[in-house]
Amino acid sequence: MASVLVLGATKRVVHWTIDCRPGAVIVTAACCLGPLACGFSFAFSLGKISTGLPTTHTYLSPAWNAYAFVIGSVVGGFFSGVVINHGRKVAFWFGIIPFSLSWTVAIFATQVWTCLLFHATAGIGAGLLTVITQVYVAEVSHPRVRGAISSTPFLAYCIGMLLCFSMAEVMARKHLAVLGFCLCFPYFLSLILCIPESPRFLIRNKPDEALVTLQWLRGTESDVSEEYHDISDSCEQEKWRFSCEDLIRPTFWRPMMVSTGLMVLFGMTGIVSFALYGFELFHDVTDTYINTDKFVLTSVYIIATTVSLLLVDHIGRKLLLLLSLTIMAASAFVLGLFLFLKDLHSVRNYFLYQWVAEIFCVLLFIFSHGIGLGPIAWVTMGEIFGSKLKWLSVSVVSAIFWSSLLAADALNHVIQRDVSTGGVFWFHCVTCVGGYIFVLVVFRELKEHRLDDITKCFTRKHDSLIETFIARV
Known part of the structure; x- marks a missing residue:
């Protein structure tokens, strides 16, 4: 029994080594920076953080912040599919720009309504980014490791929450908002440098570029012709x-x-x-x-x-x-x-x-x-x-x-x-x-x-x- 378990584990490690190519790993890690920032903002709405507001506004509770964030996420999630149809990478920009700008509202917030505005706007951006990231990662990952790769955005979201809860012990609300704003910059750089457009979107208008991207994701020595033709046939039949x-x-x-x-x-x-x-x-x-x-x-x-x-x-x-x-x-x-x-x-x-x-x-x-x-x-x-x-x-x-x-x-x-x-x-x-x-x-x-x-x-x-x-x- 022990030998069977060791053999199964060894076989799984070999598959991971073969299927987790550097290109796919880099893209996945870059994509997870978005959910990491989203998890940080969600925890920001839940944590017991000094509001920094005047004493007349002490009635603002974390529950109202969380409700504003979730309602914003409902709106962002509902419109995420419409944005995805214009390209996965374009959709990332649609999500991260309002999300990052919302942190400026949190930094300079002095009224209750500005705090609620931040949480609602951050929720819209988070609702967009979580869905887009999940769809994109599933499209670029290899089938044999797609479950693990597709779980990383959810894990990154939870890590972002843990980071916020930890930093809230030693940082005031305004400083924590500055940290949340700074978390958006690595994601901006990753969108520019590391994240290509999904081959499933490129196949419609730029088939040659789709083939190059798919080859880079799977590794230069991998044969992607069968997968490429499956994607091409699927899009040809569906016509979008x-x-x-x-x-x-x-x-x-x-x-x-x-x-x-x-x-x-x-x-x-x-x-x-x-x-x-x-x-x-x-x-x-x-x-x-x-x-x-x-x-x-x-x-x-x-x-x-x-x-x-x-x-x-x-x-x-x-x-x-x-x-x-x-x-x-x-x-x-x-x-x-x-x-x-x-x-x-x-x-x-x-x-x-x-x-x-x-x-x-x-x-x-x-x-x-x-x-x-x-x-x-x-x-x-x-x-x-x-x-x-x-x-x-x-x-x-x-x-x-x-x-x-x-x-x-x-x-x-x-x-x-x-x-x-x-x-x-x-x-x-x-x-x-x-x-x-x-x-x-x-x-x-x-x-x-x-x-x-x-x-x-x-x-x-x-x-x-x-x-x-x-x-x-």
């Missing part, structure tokens, strides 16, 4: 135009159902509720550092996402999703049960049980979400849609994702007010179970599939849902 009839074809609504379902599960399974409850638990225990709660939870999430990055192309997306949802459901059920017993005064010596049960359940849920559902939902969005309707699909899915986070937060408050805190987590447990069935029946394994092959698999004739469920169980 669509009619209303295309919206009812399986090539649109089936991948749309899969990606939308994962994005809704991202928020509705409880990541917002667990994070908020984790903040409360850490706040009750320690107040030495203002962002200890966010630092710990984000660190756990980064570790989990790193593990997911290493495993996603080895064991597949579907198995990671099922494992993630199983652990999440168990964590939500146990935490809900513990809070139910606490409300009935059946748990004594509460402080001891708090760390044994509640903190463990919260951290376990955060880890399981980061190892599966979190990154894979974004990876799937970048790779599952065909080029013809990709611009429309990613716009809708991104807007639904950010909207689901707002809905999850509102639902959390309603259930907590009308039922109980334990009822919130039992609701998320039921959602995780429903998500498990959804993934088991609907989700298709996309590991090592070419993007064009993924599109073709949705055109085949399928059995009924009942027959599919029985076969996949």
